[in-house]
Amino acid sequence: MNQTSPPIVEVRDLCRLFGTLHAVDTVSFTLQTGQVIGLIGANGAGKTTLMRMLATLDQPTTGSISILGADAVLHPELIRHRIGWMPDDFNVYSNTTVRDYLDFFARAYGLKGHTRRETVARLMEFTGIPDLADRFIDKLSKGQKQKLGLARMLVGDPELLILDEPAAGLDPKARLEFKQHIHDLANQGKTILISSHILSELSEMCSDLIFMDNGKIIRSGTQEDLLQTASAVTEILIRCIGDPQLLVEWLKNREGWNNITPLPQGASAVCSLDSDEALSRELRELCLALPILEFTPRRRNLEEAFVSILSGNLPPIPSQA
Numbered sequence: 001m002n003q004t005s006p007p008i009v010e011v012r013d014l015c016r017l018f019g020t021l022h023a024v025d026t027v028s029f030t031l032q033t034g035q036v037i038g039l040i041g042a043n044g045a046g047k048t049t050l051m052r053m054l055a056t057l058d059q060p061t062t063g064s065i066s067i068l069g070a071d072a073v074l075h076p077e078l079i080r081h082r083i084g085w086m087p088d089d090f091n092v093y094s095n096t097t098v099r100d101y102l103d104f105f106a107r108a109y110g111l112k113g114h115t116r117r118e119t120v121a122r123l124m125e126f127t128g129i130p131d132l133a134d135r136f137i138d139k140l141s142k143g144q145k146q147k148l149g150l151a152r153m154l155v156g157d158p159e160l161l162i163l164d165e166p167a168a169g170l171d172p173k174a175r176l177e178f179k180q181h182i183h184d185l186a187n188q189g190k191t192i193l194i195s196s197h198i199l200s201e202l203s204e205m206c207s208d209l210i211f212m213d214n215g216k217i218i219r220s221g222t223q224e225d226l227l228q229t230a231s232a233v234t235e236i237l238i239r240c241i242g243d244p245q246l247l248v249e250w251l252k253n254r255e256g257w258n259n260i261t262p263l264p265q266g267a268s269a270v271c272s273l274d275s276d277e278a279l280s281r282e283l284r285e286l287c288l289a290l291p292i293l294e295f296t297p298r299r300r301n302l303e304e305a306f307v308s309i310l311s312g313n314l315p316p317i318p319s320q321a
C-alpha cells in the first residue's frame with residue numbers, strides 16, 4: 001500500500017437518498033493504490049448503492065467521489081474504462097459463447113486483431129475457463145458465470161476493481177479459486193474493493209475492512225487494527241460455587257460489566273474496564289465477595305467484533321481506511 005501517493009479513490013460526505021431512505025449516509029473514505037479492501041455489512045447496509053456510485057452507474061444525492069483524479073459525476077467517461085465492475089448478478093445473453101462474449105467486450109474496449117484474440121485467450125486462461133470457450137453462456141453454472149464475469153471485468157486491464165458479493169453462492173472449491181484470483185490480481189498491483197455480508201469470506205482476502213450499517217461507515221481500518229480493538233474487549237467466563245444468580249447480581253451492580261449471561265455453573269460477561277490493572281482489582285473484589293472457582297478470559301475474533309460493533313457494544317473509533 002502506498003500511503004504517500006494520492007488516493008486512487010476519494011469519497012467525501014457521500015449521501016444517496018431513495019425518497020427519505022438514506023441508503024448511503026455521509027460516507028467518507030479513501031483507497032490507496034494496491035489496497036484490497038473488504039466492504040462488509042448486513043443486508044440493506046448500503047454496500048451495493050455505494051459501489052454502484054463508485055462504478056459511475058448511479059449518482060450521489062450529495063457529496064463527492066474522485067476516482068483516479070477525476071470527478072465521478074462530472075467525468076464518468078474518464079473513469080469507466082479504467083475501472084472494472086462486477087455486479088452481484090449480471091444478465092447473460094442466450095446464443096452467445098464464452099469466447100464471443102469476451103470478444104464483444106474486447107471490441108468495445110477498442111482491442112483489435114491479434115491483441116484482441118490474445119487478450120480473450122489470456123483472460124480465459126487466467127480465470128480457468130479455456131475449456132468453456134465454445135459453451136453458450138446461458139448454460140453455464142453459477143461458478144462458471146462468476147469466472148466469466150471476472151474475465152469480462154478484466155478485459156480493459158482496469159486499475160481499480162469493484163466486486164459486489166462476488167463469492168455469493170459459490171461452492172467451497174470455487175471460493176478457493178476465487179480467492180486465488182483476487183490474490184493474483186492484488187499481486188499485479190490492482191486496487192480491489194469487494195463487498196460481502198460474510199466476514200470470514202473477506203478476512204482472508206482483504207488487508208483492510210470497512211464496516212457499513214444503515215448507510216453509514218461504522219468502523220474501518222486494517223484487519224490488525226480491528227482485531228486489536230476486538231481483542232481489547234474481553235469476555236470472561238466465571239465459574240462459582242452455589243447459586244449463579246448471586247454472581248449475575250454482583251456483576252450487574254458493578255461498573256464496567258456488559259453482556260452478562262448466566263451459565264449453569266456461573267456466568268459470562270464482557271468487561272470494558274480500561275486497563276488490566278483495573279480488571280485485576282475487580283476480580284480480586286469478586287473473589288472476596290463470592291466463592292469463585294475459575295476465570296477464563298476469551299479474546300474476541302473479528303466476526304464477534306463485527307457483531308459487537310453492530311450491536312453498539314464497542315465504542316465508535318475514527319475510521320482509518
Ligand SMILES: Nc1ncnc2c1ncn2[C@@H]1O[C@H](COP(=O)(O)OP(=O)(O)OP(=O)(O)O)[C@@H](O)[C@H]1O
Nearest residue numbers: 018021023041042043044045046047048049050197
Ligand atoms: N433503487 C432503489 N430504490 C429504493 N430503495 C433502494 C434502491 N436501491 C436500494 N434501495 C434501498 O437502499 C438500502 C441499501 O440497499 P443496498 O442494496 O445498497 O444494500 P446492500 O448492503 O448491498 O444489501 P445486500 O447485502 O442485501 O445486497 C436498502 O434499504 C434498499 O432497500
